[in-house]
Amino acid sequence: MSKQKSYNPGIDDLTEDDLAVARKAAKAKLARQVVEQEMGLSDSDIPVRKGPMPMPSEEMVQVTIDLAPYADRIRLDYDAPYMQGKTYTVGLRKAQVLNEQMARTWGHQAEIEGKDPEFYLKNRFKNTAIHANTSARVSL
Numbered sequence: 803m804s805k806q807k808s809y810n811p812g813i814d815d816l817t818e819d820d821l822a823v824a825r826k827a828a829k830a831k832l833a834r835q836v837v838e839q840e841m842g843l844s845d846s847d848i849p850v851r852k853g854p855m856p857m858p859s860e861e862m863v864q865v866t867i868d869l870a871p872y873a874d875r876i877r878l879d880y881d882a883p884y885m886q887g888k889t890y891t892v893g894l895r896k897a898q899v900l901n902e903q904m905a906r907t908w909g910h911q912a913e914i915e916g917k918d919p920e921f922y923l924k925n926r927f928k929n930t931a932i933h934a935n936t937s938a939r940v941s942l
Contacts, residue, residue, distance in 0.1 A: 862894075863894055865890050866887070867900070869907045870908050876904070884900060908923055
């Protein structure tokens, strides 16, 4: 016995162009609803994802948190804290943000000690780079 595809009146009659327009409109409507909920303008129960949208093909890298003495963690507004001295596997975009935040703590440390703003950055980060599937702090 062969199973026949069921016919859905209306949907099956749409062209690919019509479906593309409908998908685009649905995405725009959902985006508006999410923004309204985030701004407190809606009582909707739509779950809101904080932070950047996931990218399935994004490369994962390891980042070891290395902060100036006055800081013990990096807290991004949509994540758990990244603690000093620990190594985390994160997407490449998040690794870039974490590295920028680490560099800013060392720049601030140099500033409050009256040293050249690049003092710690030259000594600490000159031989490092982000490499996929390896440590974010790799000697060159």
